[in-house]
Amino acid sequence: xxxxxxxxIQKLEAPIVVGLDPMWDFVPGFLQERxxxxxxxxxxxxxxxxxxxxxxxxxxxxxxxxAVKPQIAMYEQFGVPGLQTFQRTVDxxxxxxxxxxxxxxxxxxGSSSAAYAAGHIGxxxxxxxxxxxFGEDFITVNPYLGIDGIQPFxxxxxxxxxxxxxLVKTSNPSSGEFQDRKIDGKPLYELVGEHVAEWxxxxxxDSYSYVGAVVGATYPEMGEVLRKIMPKxxxxxxxxxxxxxxxxxxxxxxxxxxxxxxxxSSRGIIAAYKQPAYGKYGDSGYAEAARAAALAMKEDIKxxxxx
Amino acid sequence: xxxxxxxxIQKLEAPIVVGLDPMWDFVPGFLQERxxxxxxxxxxxxxxxxxxxxxxxxxxxxxxxxAVKPQIAMYEQFGVPGLQTFQRTVDxxxxxxxxxxxxxxxxxxGSSSAAYAAGHIGxxxxxxxxxxxFGEDFITVNPYLGIDGIQPFxxxxxxxxxxxxxLVKTSNPSSGEFQDRKIDGKPLYELVGEHVAEWxxxxxxDSYSYVGAVVGATYPEMGEVLRKIMPKxxxxxxxxxxxxxxxxxxxxxxxxxxxxxxxxSSRGIIAAYKQPAYGKYGDSGYAEAARAAALAMKEDIKxxxxx
Numbered sequence: 001x002x003x004x005x006x007x008x009i010q011k012l013e014a015p016i017v018v019g020l021d022p023m024w025d026f027v028p029g030f031l032q033e034r035x036x037x038x039x040x041x042x043x044x045x046x047x048x049x050x051x052x053x054x055x056x057x058x059x060x061x062x063x064x065x066x067a068v069k070p071q072i073a074m075y076e077q078f079g080v081p082g083l084q085t086f087q088r089t090v091d092x093x094x095x096x097x098x099x100x101x102x103x104x105x106x107x108x109x110g111s112s113s114a115a116y117a118a119g120h121i122g123x124x125x126x127x128x129x130x131x132x133x134f135g136e137d138f139i140t141v142n143p144y145l146g147i148d149g150i151q152p153f154x155x156x157x158x159x160x161x162x163x164x165x166x167l168v169k170t171s172n173p174s175s176g177e178f179q180d181r182k183i184d185g186k187p188l189y190e191l192v193g194e195h196v197a198e199w200x201x202x203x204x205x206d207s208y209s210y211v212g213a214v215v216g217a218t219y220p221e222m223g224e225v226l227r228k229i230m231p232k233x234x235x236x237x238x239x240x241x242x243x244x245x246x247x248x249x250x251x252x253x254x255x256x257x258x259x260x261x262x263x264x265s266s267r268g269i270i271a272a273y274k275q276p277a278y279g280k281y282g283d284s285g286y287a288e289a290a291r292a293a294a295l296a297m298k299e300d301i302k303x304x305x306x307x
Numbered sequence: 308x309x310x311x312x313x314x315x316i317q318k319l320e321a322p323i324v325v326g327l328d329p330m331w332d333f334v335p336g337f338l339q340e341r342x343x344x345x346x347x348x349x350x351x352x353x354x355x356x357x358x359x360x361x362x363x364x365x366x367x368x369x370x371x372x373x374a375v376k377p378q379i380a381m382y383e384q385f386g387v388p389g390l391q392t393f394q395r396t397v398d399x400x401x402x403x404x405x406x407x408x409x410x411x412x413x414x415x416x417g418s419s420s421a422a423y424a425a426g427h428i429g430x431x432x433x434x435x436x437x438x439x440x441f442g443e444d445f446i447t448v449n450p451y452l453g454i455d456g457i458q459p460f461x462x463x464x465x466x467x468x469x470x471x472x473x474l475v476k477t478s479n480p481s482s483g484e485f486q487d488r489k490i491d492g493k494p495l496y497e498l499v500g501e502h503v504a505e506w507x508x509x510x511x512x513d514s515y516s517y518v519g520a521v522v523g524a525t526y527p528e529m530g531e532v533l534r535k536i537m538p539k540x541x542x543x544x545x546x547x548x549x550x551x552x553x554x555x556x557x558x559x560x561x562x563x564x565x566x567x568x569x570x571x572s573s574r575g576i577i578a579a580y581k582q583p584a585y586g587k588y589g590d591s592g593y594a595e596a597a598r599a600a601a602l603a604m605k606e607d608i609k610x611x612x613x614x
Contacts, residue, residue, distance in 0.1 A: 023418065024432070032434075041434035073419035077426035078433075079440030080394050084387050103419075107449065108412055109479040109545075111330065112380035119384035125331070126385075127339075127348035133386030142414065144451045145477050146484030170452050172416040177453030178499065181490040188495070192485065238416075 002205035008066035019266025021071035028283040047081035060287035067099035102136030114152035121162035138163040171216025171239030217245025224252035241268030247304040309512040315373030326573025328378035335590040354388035367594035374406035409443030421459035428469035445470040478523025478546030524552025531559035548575030
């Protein structure tokens with residue numbers, strides 16, 4: 001799947017991924033109202049409004065971006081109906097040819113990680129059949145439990161040709177609280193990065209590994225170090241735009257081949273219609289605003305990463 | 308909710324929690340067959356079989372144990388139907404008076420942690436209504452992202468009087484890979500423990516905090532240190548039984564008041580019918596076997612912790 005992702009990135013000349021993180025406040029009023037009218041003030045109404053919102057955005061961007069990254073928390077907050085919308089969104093995006101990165105940040109002891117891996121990127125055996133549940137192409141995972149929380153995901157990646165992005169240095173302000181603490185003179189994120197580089201060797205695609213990393217755009221000097229530590233891992237870079245990362249900050253995340261990183265923007269694209277710059281689109285033009293913002297992001301990154 | 312948990316532990320003289328981690332292989336053959344016959348080889352069949360299995364166990368143990376801990380990975384592997392069973396299990400356990408600890412190990416950047424918190428222990432606003440989704444009493448969370456991944460959970464705990472168990476030292480064999488690494492001469496798990504102790508002060512119940520910790524039974528010498536570092540935090544102790552922890556190992560996890568820890572057993576109880584010691588119950592007696600194993604665990608722990 002890493003080969004497919006790289007192929008799409010190259011074809012579209014866009015190392016970008018759109019975060020489908022539909023916070024309730026992002027959903028345009030007319031979609032909220034329509035769903036509330038049909039389903040009342042229920043979780044089903046929220047799930048329906050989010051689905052309609054997502055569908056509009058996906059239709060508007062699927063020919064210009066290679067991938068989407070639904071943040072499962074935004075669906076899980078609406079319980080089972082919300083997760084139905086997550087499933088529907090994953091299915092729809094795949095139908096439209098998008099690579100789907102499930103931002104699930106799961107991890108647990110071995111047997112539970114194996115269950116998460118089966119449900120998100122693998123299959124479960126029921127009777128004589130192997131069934132796929134959520135079926136994302138990539139997922140994000142948390143390294144705190146060490147290799148036995150990660151290996152079950154890697155095993156499924158090998159079998160199913162799916163991929164992972166392991167949290168190394170996250171984009172949030174307090175990520176340094178533990179991740180930056182020094183161990184034998186080296187910050188924890190570097191130690192985790194070294195492990196990711198080792199794990200990455202277990203499942204190589206044509207030029208990059210199925211095992212990638214998450215490194216926030218908000219810490220470019222750390223990105224530069226981590227780029228070198230994990231040369232064969234794709235880096236998923238959150239934090240561009242709304243969280244403060246700029247296109248210039250992104251340069252160190254890329255390798256000399258112009259590859260190696262994919263930059264996420266969530267609210268900067270899906271809620272672009274709320275920004276003054278895209279105000280002319282209005283609520284009803286939220287999807288067109290998202291398309292315009294995605295094109296602008298593509299150009300912004302291209303201008304810094306170069307040809 | 309920590310007050311309710313302690314009250315139930317004291318009344319039942321049982322500082323134990325039963326892990327509802329229904330791996331497919333644990334589900335007795337007759338329940339699998341019945342569900343497959345009704346729903347075919349589908350995720351719905353798996354979800355139905357797991358639900359029937361859980362219901363039997365919950366009915367058999369609800370008067371002798373204070374709490375259950377459903378491991379969401381085991382439900383999530385079956386996709387949306389599996390999560391419907393998770394919801395149904397949470398609801399049923401609460402109906403039966405059990406305290407429900409959702410073993411979800413979530414964490415993310417602030418806005419996403421807030422969404423997880425809303426969905427699992429809080430409420431979401433839809434139109435004019437505040438709606439509860441999964442509605443567990445406690446959940447487990449992962450500390451890798453630092454305080455801004457944790458604070459949204461704490462905020463909801465304060466508002467809703469719910470609780471957390473934060474991963475400090477996990478029970479799995481490779482937990483030391485990062486957690487044991489020394490920072491300024493102290494292992495990472497101690498540093499995390501010190502943070503938990505600070506966070507715990509933000510929301511105190513009568514005698515213990517709403518903010519607890521997870522420390523595996525498989526590392527008793529670390530448990531002893533962490534007990535002292537986090538005097539007001541309840542410790543959720545996985546790893547007893549199947550993972551190798553014994554009752555003697557549990558002593559250091561308790562405070563002198565006889566409180567401060569709750570010990571989990573999953574397969575040792577819910578799959579007891581597969582052990583030679585409980586073989587006489589057979590497949591059809593799996594629930595009675597679970598009850599017998601829970602009573603035996605209670606006595607085992609009592610014999611070491613004392614009165």
